[in-house]
Amino acid sequence: MTALVRHRLFWPAAVLVLLLAANVAFTPGFLSIEMKDGHLYGSLIDIFRFGAPLILVAIGMTLVIATGGIDLSVGSVVAISGALACLHISGLPDQNDVGGVLAAVGLALGLALVLGAWNGFLVAGVGIQPIIATLIIMVAGRGLAQLITDGQIVTVNSDSYKLIGGGYWLTLPFGILIVLAVLALTAFLTRRLALGLLVESIGGNATASRLAGIRSRGLTVAVYAFCALCAGIAGLMISSNVSSADGNNAGLWIELDAILAVVIGGTSLMGGRFSLGGTVLGALVIQTLTTTIYSIGIPPETTLLFKALVVTVVCLVQSSAFREKVFQRRGRRRPAAPRATDDEKVEVPA
Amino acid sequence: MAPPAPILQMSGICKEFPGVKALSGVDFRLLPGEVHALMGENGAGKSTLIKVLTGVYAIDGGRITLEGEDVAFTGPLQSQQAGISTVYQEVNLCANLSVAENIFIGREPRRLGRIQWKRMRRRATELLAGLDLDIDVSAPLSSYSLAVQQMVAIARAVDISARVLILDEPTSSLDSGEVEQLFRVMRRLKAEGIAILFVSHFLDQIYEISDRMTILRNGSLVGEYLTSELGQVELVGKMIGRELADLEKLEDRPPARTSEPLVEAEALGRGGAIEPFTLTVHKGEVVGLAGLLGSGRTEIARLLFGADHASTGALRIDGEPVTLRTPRLAMNRGIAFCSENRRAEGLVPDLTVRENIVLALQAMRGWSRPIPRRTQDELVDKYVAALNIRPADPDQLVRNLSGGNQQKVLLARWLILEPRLLILDEPTRGIDVGAKAEIQRLVAELSDGGMAVLFVSAELEEVLRLSHKVAVLRDRRLVAELPNDDGLTTGVIMETIASGGRS
Numbered sequence: 080m081t082a083l084v085r086h087r088l089f090w091p092a093a094v095l096v097l098l099l100a101a102n103v104a105f106t107p108g109f110l111s112i113e114m115k116d117g118h119l120y121g122s123l124i125d126i127f128r129f130g131a132p133l134i135l136v137a138i139g140m141t142l143v144i145a146t147g148g149i150d151l152s153v154g155s156v157v158a159i160s161g162a163l164a165c166l167h168i169s170g171l172p173d174q175n176d177v178g179g180v181l182a183a184v185g186l187a188l189g190l191a192l193v194l195g196a197w198n199g200f201l202v203a204g205v206g207i208q209p210i211i212a213t214l215i216i217m218v219a220g221r222g223l224a225q226l227i228t229d230g231q232i233v234t235v236n237s238d239s240y241k242l243i244g245g246g247y248w249l250t251l252p253f254g255i256l257i258v259l260a261v262l263a264l265t266a267f268l269t270r271r272l273a274l275g276l277l278v279e280s281i282g283g284n285a286t287a288s289r290l291a292g293i294r295s296r297g298l299t300v301a302v303y304a305f306c307a308l309c310a311g312i313a314g315l316m317i318s319s320n321v322s323s324a325d326g327n328n329a330g331l332w333i334e335l336d337a338i339l340a341v342v343i344g345g346t347s348l349m350g351g352r353f354s355l356g357g358t359v360l361g362a363l364v365i366q367t368l369t370t371t372i373y374s375i376g377i378p379p380e381t382t383l384l385f386k387a388l389v390v391t392v393v394c395l396v397q398s399s400a401f402r403e404k405v406f407q408r409r410g411r412r413r414p415a416a417p418r419a420t421d422d423e424k425v426e427v428p429a
Numbered sequence: 430m431a432p433p434a435p436i437l438q439m440s441g442i443c444k445e446f447p448g449v450k451a452l453s454g455v456d457f458r459l460l461p462g463e464v465h466a467l468m469g470e471n472g473a474g475k476s477t478l479i480k481v482l483t484g485v486y487a488i489d490g491g492r493i494t495l496e497g498e499d500v501a502f503t504g505p506l507q508s509q510q511a512g513i514s515t516v517y518q519e520v521n522l523c524a525n526l527s528v529a530e531n532i533f534i535g536r537e538p539r540r541l542g543r544i545q546w547k548r549m550r551r552r553a554t555e556l557l558a559g560l561d562l563d564i565d566v567s568a569p570l571s572s573y574s575l576a577v578q579q580m581v582a583i584a585r586a587v588d589i590s591a592r593v594l595i596l597d598e599p600t601s602s603l604d605s606g607e608v609e610q611l612f613r614v615m616r617r618l619k620a621e622g623i624a625i626l627f628v629s630h631f632l633d634q635i636y637e638i639s640d641r642m643t644i645l646r647n648g649s650l651v652g653e654y655l656t657s658e659l660g661q662v663e664l665v666g667k668m669i670g671r672e673l674a675d676l677e678k679l680e681d682r683p684p685a686r687t688s689e690p691l692v693e694a695e696a697l698g699r700g701g702a703i704e705p706f707t708l709t710v711h712k713g714e715v716v717g718l719a720g721l722l723g724s725g726r727t728e729i730a731r732l733l734f735g736a737d738h739a740s741t742g743a744l745r746i747d748g749e750p751v752t753l754r755t756p757r758l759a760m761n762r763g764i765a766f767c768s769e770n771r772r773a774e775g776l777v778p779d780l781t782v783r784e785n786i787v788l789a790l791q792a793m794r795g796w797s798r799p800i801p802r803r804t805q806d807e808l809v810d811k812y813v814a815a816l817n818i819r820p821a822d823p824d825q826l827v828r829n830l831s832g833g834n835q836q837k838v839l840l841a842r843w844l845i846l847e848p849r850l851l852i853l854d855e856p857t858r859g860i861d862v863g864a865k866a867e868i869q870r871l872v873a874e875l876s877d878g879g880m881a882v883l884f885v886s887a888e889l890e891e892v893l894r895l896s897h898k899v900a901v902l903r904d905r906r907l908v909a910e911l912p913n914d915d916g917l918t919t920g921v922i923m924e925t926i927a928s929g930g931r932s
Contacts, residue, residue, distance in 0.1 A: 273791045273799040276780075280788055283777035290736060290766065290774055291842065292757040292792040351779040 087345045090397045091360045094343075098367045105375040118247045122370065124255075130366030131254035132157070132313035134359055136333055137340040138265055139306030141358045144341050146295075146302055147282040147350025148202055148209035153310035153337060155220025156194055157330025160187040160311035161318030162227040165235050174237035183240070188311045194220070195307025199300030213303075217334070224326030234323040244320030254316050261309065266355055275353075278302060282350025336365055343393055364393065436461045436496055436624050437482075437513075437593055443490035444477055446829065449820055451477040454491070455650045457643055459593060459624040464615060466627050466635045466656070469645035470668055470861035472819050472831035475628055478645070479595055482626075483515050484508040495593075514586030515595040522582055524571035529553035531570050532585045556584045560614045576607030580614060587618060594618065595626045598859065600634055604721070612638050630861060632661055644668055665862050688712045690748070691881050692733060692764070692850055697742035703728040705742050706907035708900055710850060710883060715876045717892035717913075718885045719922050720902030726885045727769060728905070730852045733883065734766035735759040760793060763849035767839055767856055769885070771832075775839045778828035782818065783809045785827050786841045793846065812841035817867060833860035840868070844875075851875065852883040857891060869895060889919040901925045 083089060102109045102122070112121035136153050143150045167183035168174055194216055201212035246253045269275030280288045281295045288295055310330070318324045342348060343364055344357025368389055372382045395401045435458040444452040452474045459465055469475050480486045482493065484502025493500050495511055502508040505515070522531045529550045530537075537544045538552065553566040562580050570578055579599055586594055596615075600608050615625055615638060627639055635642065636656060644651040644667050651667050659667075690709045698705030703725040710716050718726045731737045733744070735753030744751055746762050753759045756766070768774035776785055786809050787800055794800065800808075809823045816837040818830075827838055836856060843851060853872065857865045872895050876882050886892050892899055893913065901909040901922060909925050911917055 268796075271799065272797055273794070274796040276784055276788070276791055277796050279780060280777045280784075283779045284773075286774050287768075287777055288788075288792075290734075290756050290768060291789045292755075292760045293788075294755075294757060294792075298796070351777070 087354065088357050088360060091343050091345070091357060091364055091393070094393050094396065095360060095364050095367060098364065098371055102367075102371055102374055109374070114250070117250060118252075119250050122374070124252065126363065126366050126370055127255050127258075128252040129370075130362055131252075131258045132316050132330075133333060133336055133340065133366060134258050134362040135261060135309045135313040135316070136330075137337040137344075137358045137362045138261060138355060139309030140334075140337040141341050141344070141346055141353050141355060142265070142269070142278055142302045143209075143306045144338070144346055144348060145278045145282045145350055145353035146299055147285065148213075148299070148303070149338065149348070150198060150213045150303060150306050151210065151334050152194065152198060152213040152216035152220055153306065153313075154330040154332060154334045155217050155224065156191050156307050156310040157314035157317060157333055158224035158324075158326050158328075159194070159220055159227065160191045160314030161329050162224045162233065162324040162326050163187045163190055164240070164315055165233040165318050165324035166227055168235045168237050168240055169233055171237075174235055175239050177239050180237060180239040184243075184315060187315060188308060191307045191311025191314070192304050195304035195310075196300055198307065199303030202303065203296040203299035221326065224324075224329075228324055228326045230326075232323050232325045236322065240319050241322060242319070244316040244318070245322075254320075257312060257316070261312065262355065262359065265305075269355070274298075279351055279353065283352070337362075339390060340365055343397065345397070365390075433460055433462070434497075435459060438494045439478075439482065439491065441491035442478065442481060442488055442493070444474075444481055444486060445489050449825075449829065450648055452481070452648045455645065455648070456653075457650075458653075459626060460641075461592070461624050462619055462622045463640045464619055464625045464627050464638050466629070466639035466642040467645070468635070468642050468664065468668055469651075470833065470863045472647075472834055473645040473668070473861075474648040475645060476597070476831070477648075479515065479597055479626070479628070482508070483513060483595065509589060512592040513595065514589060514591040514593070515597065516579065516582045516586055516599055517597050522570055522578060522585070524578075525569060527567050528557075528564065528570055528573070528581055529566040531581055532556060532566075532588065536589075553584075556588055557581070560584055560617065561610075562614075574607065576603045576610060579603070579611065583614060583618075587623070591623055593624045593626065595628075597628050598630065599627075600629050600631060608634065630859060632664070632862070636661065668861065668863065688714070691746065693745040693748075694733065695743045695745070697732055697739050697744055699728065699732060699737055700740045702737065702905065703732065704906040706900075708907065708910070710881045712849070712881055713876055713879045714898070715872060715882045715884055715896045717896030717899040718883065718902060719889055719892050719899050720926060721887075724902040724926075725905040725907075726902055727854055729902070729907070730766060730854050730883060730885055733759070733850075734764055734852055736766065757792070760789070760846065760848075763846075764852065765789070765843035765846055765848035765850070766852040767836075767843055767854060769855035769858065771835055771839050776827050776835055778826070780827060781824050782813070782827055782830070782838055783823035785838050786812060786823075786845065789842050790845055808845050809841075812844060816841055816871070817864075833864040836860055836868075837864070840871075848880065850881045850883065852885070854885045855887065856884075857886060857888070865891075889922050893917065893919055893922070903929050 109122050112119055112123060136157070140150060140153065164183040164187040167186055168180060171179040173179070198213050198216060201207045201215070202209050242253050244254055248256060269278065277293055277298055280291070280293060281298060285295060314330060317329050340361035341358050343361030344354055346353040346357060368386060372385060377385050437459040439455065439457040442452050442455045455474065455478060457478065467475050467478065477486065481488050484504045484507050487503065500511060502511070523534065526534065532553045533549050538548045539545065550566050557564060557566065557580070560580055560583065562577065564573065564577060570581060583594070599611060603611065619625060629635055639656045641653060641655050642659070643653045646668060688711050691712045692710045694706060694708045696705040696707055706729065718729060720726050728737070732739050735756050735758055738754060744753065751762065777788070783805060787805050791800055813821050813823060818834050818837045818841070827835060830838065840856065856868050869891065872882050872884060884892060884895055896913050898913055899911045899917065899922060900907055901911065903926050908929050911921070911925065
């Protein structure tokens with residue numbers, strides 16, 4: 080039991096369960112999943128489906144944060160990737176042409192990779208602080224997205240493109256499958272191969288890592304590029320789901336949610352140790368919270384406030400220092416008391 | 430005469446960390462007006478005991494009484510208020526503030542909310558004069574030597590409250606003159622009735638300054654002794670739990686075999702760091718670098734490892750000219766470098782012992798070729814056993830290990846690469862005699878096995894004992910290269926340093 084409580088993912092998991100329980104209390108059929116037209120439907124599926132872009136972005140963010148950095152530009156990359164893909168598809172003679180859609184996807188992800196590599200270059204090559212380096216694309220990227228779409232919302236009418244964010248495959252929403260694939264790939268790269276160890280080492284002690292022979296520059300660039308790639312995929316998902324690209328609002332503030340997800344998942348913003356499972360859990364907590372807000376009918380003008388409150392509580396509950404202070408105040412005095420032995424008179428401090 | 434009642438009494442202290450029993454049933458007492466040395470190997474529990482005493486850690490069992498009253502500190506501030514002050518090895522003052530500000534920070538003399546600077550400076554001057562220190566108290570702390578900074582820290586500690594003063598390895602970065610100055614201050618405080626707890630790895634200093642000592646081993650109490658009644662050999666035997674004979678075995682080093690050169694540096698130098706120097710390391714040779722702190726020892730080591738770029742000169746490895754732009758290129762050539770600053774430049778504290786040990790090997794292989802878990806286990810188990818790393822748990826975080834064991838983890842990281850030239854920068858600094866002997870023996874064995882070693886150490890005896898030849902540095906210049914024959918003594922090396930090689 081104590082081992083379970085001490086597990087580093089216990090508290091985020093507990094919060095998630097609590098949120099789900101609150102939903103069940105308000106909406107009795109919340110947990111039910113049913114089969115309709117060969118697709119799985121239900122609130123749980125929806126949480127995964129709508130949370131998919133956030134999970135993706137958060138996975139990339141986890142690695143960046145593990146190197147001791149941060150990437151603020153992911154929201155803009157989401158917008159740019161969606162905009163470029165939609166622009167390309169809208170110019171196709173046949174918007175359902177699979178080859179054309181694949182080219183659009185490739186183009187968008189390629190640009191995302193370039194933007195990520197640029198971030199990585201600024202951080203590892205030039206030595207700019209990550210928060211400043213990625214701020215450049217965070218701000219300029221919105222402009223770029225506007226430029227691509229010419230300031231308009233580009234709409235497309237392509238069933239093949241729609242599959243990415245709105246379609247189903249093997250009874251599951253296609254987005255969930257993409258997330259699972261990216262997650263599996265990331266887990267493989269970091270935990271099966273040695274990428275995770277090297278990234279944690281760079282984040283844990285950059286100087287020592289250099290002296291241990293780790294080529295941190297290349298790795299850092301790769302990690303930022305990977306993060307942008309994840310954001311790019313998320314951008315495709317979001318634009319595909321609504322069949323349009325909005326350079327202004329797509330992926331707005333998603334970087335903050337992603338950072339939050341990483342932190343809730345137990346990865347330190349100082350870098351070093353990271354937990355992919357924790358990040359996914361963190362992203363699910365955030366998405367479930369959003370769902371909860373709608374399902375229990377919080378008035379729209381107070382949703383942000385409500386969200387902020389819950390997030391504050393989650394972060395506090397997770398902090399062992401805080402828990403110790405608040406919940407175990409009495410327990411803490413105990414070790415200070417002298418051990419009572421039979422043949423010794425013991426003064427017990429008041 | 431019966432000894433005065435102890436001012437501080439700790440009895441049956443127990444402290445456990447996850448997986449480690451750091452202290453079990455330790456008794457300790459401090460009498461007023463004595464210097465009491467706390468002795469033990471790395472990992473014996475010295476630091477833990479101090480941290481328990483100062484309230485950094487809560488105890489799991491036992492009791493602490495200060496002047497007969499039970500106390501339970503929940504933080505360093507509380508223990509300080511109760512009269513226990515600590516001065517650590519790394520001075521924890523603000524280098525950018527003035528001496529006077531440092532002494533009175535947080536408790537400046539005020540009137541109506543305004544700080545009375547004049548009064549503060551006058552009081553600071555008086556305080557330091559009490560320690561035989563006559564310096565300008567309005568100058569920034571950083572403009573003074575480490576020794577003076579330490580005195581300032583002591584002055585602050587004493588002025589706040591001290592009835593008990595804890596000095597945790599205060600001498601490890603001081604030169605002998607500065608140590609003398611510190612000891613004068615300690616004797617003066619002692620005469621004023623302050624109880625001083627002193628931790629140092631230098632046995633000579635312990636015998637010079639301390640009245641009594643308490644010895645710990647593996648978290649347990651070995652005993653309390655009067656310094657005058659316990660000989661050095663006995664002391665070391667009690668600390669490491671075996672005989673000192675092991676230490677002596679090294680005395681006879683086989684002469685260096687003449688072999689072909691491995692690394693040749695010709696007029697290699699770096700502006701502002703080290704003047705151009707010429708040095709050849711042969712296969713299987715141990716080359717010692719001797720010189721004072723800041724004389725350029727570390728700079729030479731870093732150049733040979735590619736950690737810094739050379740601005741002049743040429744480097745040849747196996748007779749082949751090379752440019753080492755990164756540590757990685759040096760590693761590819763079979764060069765390994767154990768930094769003197771293991772915390773900042775060596776270990777990744779949040780990773781486990783296992784991960785830290787395999788890190789360099791993994792870096793060499795690249796991220797796409799992970800070391801199979803079984804190979805990892807074999808390598809790690811082998812070196813944990815060979816270097817006697819404690820606790821012998823590969824999944825323990827390195828941050829939880831004591832200094833000496835961290836040093837061994839770092840050493841293991843490089844040994845699994847089987848380098849041809851191993852550069853050791855102060856590998857024995859801040860670690861106990863037992864571990865020191867182990868590392869020295871290891872160096873001798875490695876060189877017998879054909880590995881070249883560049884051995885940097887501030888301890889001349891150690892350099893002399895291990896090296897086949899000694900390169901002497903002074904003021905960032907390599908001034909002499911002395912073969913280690915019968916005529917070479919620490920005296921000769923010191924003279925060479927003092928005269929700058931002009932004879």
